Amino acid sequence: MRRLLLISGLLLSSLAFASDHNNIEAGRPLRFDDAYSIAFRERAFEFGLSLDTFRRRGPTYGNKTEFKYGLAKNQDISVAFEPTYSSSERRGDIGNVEIGYFNGLRREIDNSPALAYRVDVGLPTGRGAKGLDLRFRGIATKALGQYDKVHLNLDLNMNTNPGPGERRHTVGAVLGYSKPLGYPRRFDQTLVADFAIQQSKNEGDGFVGSVGLGLRRQVSPRTVFDIGITSDIFSTKGAERSPVRFAIGYSVSF
Amino acid sequence: MNIINTISKSLALFAVIGTLGLAPIASAHEGDCPYCKMKLVQNTKEQDNEVVLKTGNKRIEYRCMYCVIKDQGRYKGDLVVYAPSEKVGEPVVLKRTGGKWAAPEGAVFLNTFKKHADCAALSRAFSSKAAFDAYVAKHKVEGAKALTFAEFAEAVTKPAK
Amino acid sequence: MKAITLLGITAIASLGLAQDHSGHQMAGMKKQTELPAMPRDMPAWLAAPGADHLFYKAAPYNWAINRIPKFAKDMYATGVGHAMAYEALVRGEASTLETKTFDTINWVLKNQPAMPVDEGAISPTFLRKYGYLEKVFDWAHTLHFQTIDVFAHPGWTDEQKEKEIERLWAFYEAQPYAITGLPMNMDYLDSFSYSMKFRTDYPKVNGLFWGYHWLQTVNYDMLYRVPVKDQAPQYEVLGARYHETELYKTDRDFMPMTAEMSPRFAKRFPQIANAFDNLHMLHDNVNDILAQPQLTEAQKQEQVKIAIYRVLATTHISETPGESEGKENSLHDHRHPPSMPGMGWMKGSEDDIMWMSGMGWMDMSACSHCSIPMPEGNPWGATVSAEGWTMMVRCLMCARDMAGETPGRAIIRAATNDPNRLLVLISDEEGNWTSNIDGIVFLEKYGEHPECSGWSRAFTTLAALEKYVSENPEYKDTKPLNLAEWAALNHGTPDTYRKIDKPNPYKPGPPPAKGGGR
Numbered sequence: 062m063r064r065l066l067l068i069s070g071l072l073l074s075s076l077a078f079a080s081d082h083n084n085i086e087a088g089r090p091l092r093f094d095d096a097y098s099i100a101f102r103e104r105a106f107e108f109g110l111s112l113d114t115f116r117r118r119g120p121t122y123g124n125k126t127e128f129k130y131g132l133a134k135n136q137d138i139s140v141a142f143e144p145t146y147s148s149s150e151r152r153g154d155i156g157n158v159e160i161g162y163f164n165g166l167r168r169e170i171d172n173s174p175a176l177a178y179r180v181d182v183g184l185p186t187g188r189g190a191k192g193l194d195l196r197f198r199g200i201a202t203k204a205l206g207q208y209d210k211v212h213l214n215l216d217l218n219m220n221t222n223p224g225p226g227e228r229r230h231t232v233g234a235v236l237g238y239s240k241p242l243g244y245p246r247r248f249d250q251t252l253v254a255d256f257a258i259q260q261s262k263n264e265g266d267g268f269v270g271s272v273g274l275g276l277r278r279q280v281s282p283r284t285v286f287d288i289g290i291t292s293d294i295f296s297t298k299g300a301e302r303s304p305v306r307f308a309i310g311y312s313v314s315f
Numbered sequence: 316m317n318i319i320n321t322i323s324k325s326l327a328l329f330a331v332i333g334t335l336g337l338a339p340i341a342s343a344h345e346g347d348c349p350y351c352k353m354k355l356v357q358n359t360k361e362q363d364n365e366v367v368l369k370t371g372n373k374r375i376e377y378r379c380m381y382c383v384i385k386d387q388g389r390y391k392g393d394l395v396v397y398a399p400s401e402k403v404g405e406p407v408v409l410k411r412t413g414g415k416w417a418a419p420e421g422a423v424f425l426n427t428f429k430k431h432a433d434c435a436a437l438s439r440a441f442s443s444k445a446a447f448d449a450y451v452a453k454h455k456v457e458g459a460k461a462l463t464f465a466e467f468a469e470a471v472t473k474p475a476k
Numbered sequence: 477m478k479a480i481t482l483l484g485i486t487a488i489a490s491l492g493l494a495q496d497h498s499g500h501q502m503a504g505m506k507k508q509t510e511l512p513a514m515p516r517d518m519p520a521w522l523a524a525p526g527a528d529h530l531f532y533k534a535a536p537y538n539w540a541i542n543r544i545p546k547f548a549k550d551m552y553a554t555g556v557g558h559a560m561a562y563e564a565l566v567r568g569e570a571s572t573l574e575t576k577t578f579d580t581i582n583w584v585l586k587n588q589p590a591m592p593v594d595e596g597a598i599s600p601t602f603l604r605k606y607g608y609l610e611k612v613f614d615w616a617h618t619l620h621f622q623t624i625d626v627f628a629h630p631g632w633t634d635e636q637k638e639k640e641i642e643r644l645w646a647f648y649e650a651q652p653y654a655i656t657g658l659p660m661n662m663d664y665l666d667s668f669s670y671s672m673k674f675r676t677d678y679p680k681v682n683g684l685f686w687g688y689h690w691l692q693t694v695n696y697d698m699l700y701r702v703p704v705k706d707q708a709p710q711y712e713v714l715g716a717r718y719h720e721t722e723l724y725k726t727d728r729d730f731m732p733m734t735a736e737m738s739p740r741f742a743k744r745f746p747q748i749a750n751a752f753d754n755l756h757m758l759h760d761n762v763n764d765i766l767a768q769p770q771l772t773e774a775q776k777q778e779q780v781k782i783a784i785y786r787v788l789a790t791t792h793i794s795e796t797p798g799e800s801e802g803k804e805n806s807l808h809d810h811r812h813p814p815s816m817p818g819m820g821w822m823k824g825s826e827d828d829i830m831w832m833s834g835m836g837w838m839d840m841s842a843c844s845h846c847s848i849p850m851p852e853g854n855p856w857g858a859t860v861s862a863e864g865w866t867m868m869v870r871c872l873m874c875a876r877d878m879a880g881e882t883p884g885r886a887i888i889r890a891a892t893n894d895p896n897r898l899l900v901l902i903s904d905e906e907g908n909w910t911s912n913i914d915g916i917v918f919l920e921k922y923g924e925h926p927e928c929s930g931w932s933r934a935f936t937t938l939a940a941l942e943k944y945v946s947e948n949p950e951y952k953d954t955k956p957l958n959l960a961e962w963a964a965l966n967h968g969t970p971d972t973y974r975k976i977d978k979p980n981p982y983k984p985g986p987p988p989a990k991g992g993g994r
Contacts (some may be wrong), residue, residue, distance in 0.1 A: 083597045103531035135526040167525035169604050175527070204600055207567075240841060241597060245580050246562065248593040282539050282591050346969075349883045371906025372963050373880050389883060392906045 067080040082251045082285045085212065085239055088125060090289025090308040091255045093214045093237030096175035096202040098165045099314070103131040109287075109310035113303045119149035123156075125310075135165035135177075157190055174203035185222075192222025208244055212237035216259075226264050233259035237265040242276075249279040253289070258291040267297025275308070285312045348378035350386040356435035363399030363406065364435050370394050379434035381426060384471040387411065401450055405438035407440035409464065418464035423447045426470055427459055505667040505805050505823070511775065512668060512782050519790055521652045522608045522781055532618045533647050535640070537629030543704065544628060547695065547711045549588035550718060551624070554688040555595050555617070556584045558759060561681055562606075563599035565766040573678045581684055585723060591859040593619075595986045605777070609762065612784055615653040616755045619644065620692060623748060627699035627707075634701045634896065638744070645748055649789055655754045656789040657747025658797050659820040661809035662730070665786065666823075670771070670779065674763035682763070686731050687723035689756045690864065693734040694718075696741035696749075697859060697866060697889060706900045708750040713885045713902060714861070722864055729833040729982035731756050733839075735819035736832055739868050740859060740889070742818030746797065749818030754787040761786075815841035815850070824981030835865055835974035845874035846970040851929040855891035858899075862886035873920055873932035873967065875931065880907050880966045892916075893933070893940040901959075909963045917941050918962040921954040925972045 085095040089107055099105055111123035127141035139161040146153040161181040176199075183194030193260040199215045216233040223229045235257040242250045253275045258268050275289025287310045293302035316352045346355050355376050356364040366377040370390045380398050389396065393413070397406040410417045421443050428437035437456065441447040444461050451459040462470060521528075532538065541548040564570065564577045595617075596603045596610055603610055626632075626640050648654050666672065675682040691714075698710045734749035735742035742749035761783040765776050785791055786807055800811045802819075811821040813828040819840070824828045828841040835844075842849050843857070844867035849855055851870055858875040860867050862882040869875045872890055879886035888901040892913070902913040917938050921931040931951065935941035938956060945951045957965075 063769070081594060083594050097527055097529070100529035100531035102534070103529075104534070131529075131531055134528045134530070165527055168527040168607050169600075170525060170607060171604055204604065207563075208597075208600060210600075232532055245556075246583065246587070247558070248589055248598065249591060282542075314531075323963050346881075346975075371904075371908055372966065373883070373905075373907040374966050374968065386883075388903060459961060 078118055082249060082279040083239075083241065085237070085251070085253060085277065086312075087197045087214075089277070089285075089309070089310045089312060090125075090287040091235075091237065091253050091273040091291065092257050093175070093190045093212050093235040093253075093255050094179065094198065094200050095210070095212050095237070095239070096165060096177035096200045097168070098135050098137045098177070099129055099131045099135045100165045101131045103129075103137075103314050105129045105312060105314040107310060107312040109308055111309075112305075112307045114305045115303055117301070117302065120149065122146045127159075137163045139163070157194060158186045159183050159194075169202060169204060174201040176201055187220070191224065192220050193278045195219045195221070205238075209238065209240045212239065220262075223262075227262050228260070228264050231260040231262060233257065251277045253277060255291075261296075261298075261300035263300070265298060266300035269293050270295045271303075273306075280311075285315050286310070287312070298308075346376065348382050349375060350382035351431055351434070353378055353379055353431060353434075358399070358403070361403070362401075363403050366399060367397040367406075369397070370396060379428075380440055380467070381428070381434055381438040381440040381471050384467065384468055400440055400442050401446040402442065405442070407442055409440075416464060416468065422464065423461040424464060424467035425451070425456065425459055426462060426467055427456060505663045507671065508668050509707050510669065511771075511779060512593070512784060514778055515785055517791075518781065518785055519652055520786065521611075522784065524608075530615060530618070530651065532622055533644060534626075535622075536631065537625045537640075538622070540625040540628040540630070542956070543630070544708045544711055546715050547708070549590060550585075550688075550691060551621070551695075552590070552592045552690065553576065553588035553619050555582045555593040556589075556598060557684055557688060558594040558613075558653045559593075559598040559602070559682075561678075561685075561763070562602040562766065565570075565931070566599075566602045566605055570678075570767065570769075574680050578680050581681070582723075585684065585688075586719070604884050606762075606780055609780055611653045611790075611824060612655065612758070613755070615648065615651055616655055618752065619748070620752065622693065624699065627696075627702075628704060630704040631967075641748070645745070648751075652788075652790060654760070655787045656787045656792045656793050657751045658795060658810045659750045659812035659817065660754050660757070661800075661805060661807075661811065661821040662733075662753070662757060663821065663823040664805050664807065664809060665754075665761065666730075668761070668764070670768045671761070672764065674760070674767040675768055680724075683726040683728070684723055685763070686728050687718065687725065689759075690722045690732040690737060691718050692756075693732055693737040693752060694861070694866065696734070696738035698738075699863070700738070700741045700744065701898050702889065702900060703898075703912065706898075709897065709902055709910075709912075710887050711901065713887055716885075718866055725864075729980065730822070731760060732833075733819055733822075737866055739816065739840075739866060742816060746812075746816075746818035750812075750820060750934075753820055758783055758787050759887060787933060799878065813840045820823055824978075829976060831981050832865070833982075834863075835867070836980075839976065839980055840868070843868065843870035844875050845869045845878040846925045846928065846972045847974045848928070848972055854895055855893075855929060855933060857929060858888055858890035860886060860888055869993045871928040871932035872918060872934050872962075873922070873928055873965075874970075875901075876909075876963065877967055877969070878964070879903060881969060881989045890934055893935045893944065897936050903963075907963065909959055911959050916959055918957040918959075919944065919951060919954060920957060920962060920965065921951050922967060925970050927958070943952050 063166045065224050084097055087094045088109060107127040109125040113121045115304045123145045125141060125143040127139055128137040131137050141159040143156045144153060145156055159181050161179055163177065163179040165177040167176050168198055178200060181196040185191055197217045201213045203211055207208050207213050214235040218231045220229055235255050237255040240252045242252050258269050258270045271291055271293040273291035275287060277285055277287045280286050289308045291306040292304060296302045347353065348355055354380055358364055366378060366380060366383055368375045368383055370392050383396055394411040396409040398409060400407045407419060407422045423441050423444050425437060425439050425447060428434045441450060447461045482956045541551065560577055560581050561573060564573055622644050625639055626637050694714055698714060699707055734752050762780055763777045795808060795810055797810050797817055798810045798812060803809050809821060812819050813830060815828050824831055828839050829837055832838045839843060848870060850868055857868060858872060860869055860875045860878045862879050863884055869878060875888040875890060879888060885905060886903045890899040892899050899916060901909045903909045913936055915937060917935050918943055919933045923931050941956050
C-alpha cells in the first residue's frame with residue numbers, strides 16, 4: 062500500500078516535466094514530428110482524445126495513450142494504444158498496439174537541418190487486423206527566419222498482410238510549421254500547422270490532402286496541453302475525407 | 316582543563332595578534348559610509364567626526380551630516396542622529412519623530428563642501444553660533460554660512476541645478 | 477588540544493604572512509596577448525552532431541523550488557538573459573545590447589515566467605552555431621535546479637538531503653559535459669586577450685548577468701540545512717535586494733562567487749560551489765569571445781571550444797584540490813583559500829585573504845566582525861547576510877552587531893545548541909528581529925572577543941541554556957535573554973576588528989578614495 066502511495070505520489074508530482082511545448086510529436090496535436098527525441102532517461106505519458114468526422118458515416122472517437130522512454134541520447138522508444146469507438150457501427154475497437162523507435166541523427170548545425178527517423182510497428186491487436194503495419198518516417202527540421210521552423214516528414218507505410226483491395230505500400234508526406242507565440246515576453250506556447258498528403262490504403266483510391274492548425278502550451282514544468290484541428294481539404298479518386306478532426310492532449314514527463 | 320583553557324585563550328589572543336600582523340594596523344570602526352561609500356572619518360582626540368544614526372536596534376555610521384540627510388529616506392521609523400560637534404564626546408543630538416525633525420535650540424550647521432572628500436570637515440553640526448564661528452575661523456572656511464537645521468536640510472535635499 | 481594546535485598554526489602562519497607582506501607586489505596576472513591555442517586532446521563529443529538532451533535525475537523532490545514561488549520565478553527568468561544576449565551577439569545585434577536587449581531582458585526579469593524557459597528555443601541562431609556549448613550549460617543548470625529542489629523538498633531530513641546532493645554530483649559528473657568541481661584560478665581564467673570585453677563594453681547587461689549569478693549563488697545558504705518553512709521568508713529579503721539593487725550593479729569588480737554568497741554551502745559542498753563558479757566563468761569567457769568584433773567567426777568557434785575545454789572535468793582528471801605545485805597561475809592551478817575549499821584562487825589572494833567586491837579585503841578564516849579566527853567544530857558560529865553580502869562570524873553577538881551597523885534588512889543564520897536546528901533571524905530596516913524558533917533564548921556575557929563563541933550563544937530552550945550554564949559555571953549569574961532583550965543590545969564594532977588595508981587588485985593604482993572596507 063505504501064509502495065502504491067509512493068508510486069501515485071510520484072505520478073502526481075509528475076503532474077506538476079519534461080514535456081516540452083517546443084518538442085513536437087506526431088499526434089500531439091497534428092501529424093508531424095520534429096527531428097528531436099525526448100531526453101535521455103526521460104519518461105513520458107501522452108494522453109489524447111480525438112474526434113474524426115466523416116461525410117458518409119458517423120464520427121469516430123479515439124483515446125490514445127502513449128508511453129515514451131529516452132533510451133539513449135537522441136533515441137527514444139514508445140508504445141501506444143488507441144482504442145476507438147465508431148458511432149455509426151456503435152462499437153468500439155481496442156485498436157492496434159504501436160511500438161516505435163525514434164533516432165535523432167543530428168541537430169540543426171549552421172544551415173544544415175536537423176535529421177531524424179522513426180520506425181513504428183503496429184501489432185494486429187485491433188478488430189479484424191491482419192499482419193503488421195510498418196511505418197518508416199524520415200524527418201528534417203530547419204529554421205525559417207529566427208524562431209519559426211519547418212518540419213518535413215516523409216512516410217513509407219507497409220502492411221505485411223493487406224486485405225482484399227488494400228495496398229501493401231503507401232506513401233505520405235507532411236510539411237509542418239511551428240512558431241513560438243509571445244516571444245520575447247512569454248515562452249510557454251507554440252503554434253503548429255501542417256499540410257499533409259497521404260495515399261489511401263484502398264486500391265483505386267488516390268491521395269488525401271489535409272491541413273491542420275494547433276497549439277501546444279506548457280502547463281507546468283512537466284506537462285504540456287495541446288489542441289488541434291485538421292481538415293481533409295481534397296482527395297483524389299474518391300478517397301474518403303474527414304471534414305474535421307479534433308485532437309486534444311496532455312503530455313506528462315517524469 | 317583550566318590550564319588548557321588558559322593556554323587556548325592565550326593562543327587565541329596570539330592568533331589575533333598574528334592576524335594583526337597580516338596587515339597594517341588600522342583603527343576599529345573603519346568602514347565605508349552607506350551613502351557616499353567613502354571611508355568613514357575616525358574620531359580624533361581633538362575632534363569627533365563619526366556621525367551616528369540610530370534607528371530601532373540599528374546603529375549606522377555616516378561620514379557627514381549631508382550623507383545622513385540624503386540617506387534618511389530609507390528609514391521608515393524614528394531616527395536619532397548623533398552629529399559630532401565642536402566638543403569631543405558631546406554630539407548635537409537630532410531627532411526625527413513621526414517624520415518631523417527636531418534639533419536642539421541654538422544648534423547651527425555648516426554645509427559648504429565642494430568635493431565629497433571634504434564633507435566630514437565641511438558638513439557638520441555645532442552647538443552654537445559662537446562655536447560655528449570659531450570653527451570657521453580656525454579652519455579658514457570660505458563662504459561659510461550658519462544654517463538652522465531646517466535651512467541645512469533644505470540645502471541638502473534641494474535638487475541639484 | 478586540536479584547537480590549540482590550530483590556533484598556534486594560524487598565529488604562526490599569520491606572522492609569517494605578515495613578514496611576507498612587506499614590499500609585496502599586488503599579485504595578479506597580466507593579460508595575455510595571444511589567443512589560446514587549440515589543445516590536442518579536445519574531447520570528441522564537442523564535434524558530435526547529436527542534440528544529446530539529458531533528463532534530470534528522477535526523484536520526488538523535483539520542482540520543489542516551486543514551494544518558494546517568488547524565488548522559483550526569479551530563477552526561471554534567469555534563463556532568458558544569457559540566451560537573449562547570445563542571440564543578439566551572434567545575429568550581429570551587439571549594438572542593441574545596452575538598449576533594446578537590456579530592456580527586453582529586464583522586462584522578463586521583472587515579469588517572470590511561471591515556468592522554466594527553454595534557453596535553446598530563445599536563442600535558436602546561437603544554438604545552431606554553438607550547440608555543443610549549450611550542452612555544457614544545460615547540464616550544469618540542471619544540477620543547479622536539482623540541488624535547489626533537494627533543499628526545498630519538505631520530506632527529508634538534512635542528512636538525507638546531503639547524501640542526495642552527493643548522489644546528484646555523481647550523476648552530474650558522469651556525463652562528459654560536466655564542469656570540474658576543482659577550484660580554478662579565476663585570475664588565470666580571466667586573463668585572456670579577449671577577457672573583460674563584455675563587462676567593459678556592455679556594463680548594464682553584464683550587470684544583469686552578474687546580478688543573477690548573485691541570485692544563483694546566494695540562495696544556497698538560504699536553503700542549506702534550513703527548515704523548508706523558514707526558506708521562503710528569507711527570500712522576501714533576498715528577492716527584494718535582488719530586484720532593487722543586485723541586478724543593476726555595474727560596479728562589481730568580479731562576478732559573485734558561490735563561497736562569497738553562500739559560505740556554509742561552499743564549505744560543505746566545495747565541488748559544487750567550484751563547478752558553479754567555473755560555469756559562471758565560462759559564461760563570462762563566452763560573453764567576452766562573442767563580444768570581440770576583431771575575432772572571425774571561426775576564431776570565435778575555436779575560442780569557445782577552448783573555453784569549454786578549460787573547465788571540463790575531463791580536462792582535470794586525477795588532479796586534486798589545493799594542488800598547484802609548479803602550476804601556479806595556469807590552467808591546472810587548483811589552489812583555494814585554506815579555510816574555503818569551495819573557492820578558486822582569486823586575483824591578489826593570499827591564503828585566506830581575498831578581495832571581496834563591496835567588502836574589501838576579507839580573511840575567510842576569521843570572523844568578519846571581530847577579526848578573530850573562526851571556531852572549529854560546533855557551534856560553528858553564524859553568517860550575516862545584509863546589503864548583498866554574506867559573511868561568516870564567530871558568534872551571535874558579532875552577527876547581531878554587524879547587522880546592526882549595516883543599513884537595511886538582514887538575515888542571520890546561526891548554530892544553536894542543537895546541531896540539527898539552525899536559527900534563522902530576519903530583521904527589518906530597524907533591526908527588529910524575528911526568529912524561526914519560538915522561545916529561542918540567548919546567553920550573552922560580554923567579555924573578551926577571542927572567547928565570544930563561548931559567551932554569546934543561542935539555545936533552542938531555556939533548559940538547554942541552563943544545562944550549558946551548569947557545565948560552564950562562569951556564566952551562572954548571566955541572565956538568559958529573550959529575542960527582544962538580545963536584539964536591543966549593541967556593542968558596536970569590536971576593538972579587535974582589523975581592516976586589511978590594501979588596494980583593490982582589480983583597480984590598480986593608488987588605494988581608492990571610495991570603498992575598500994566595510
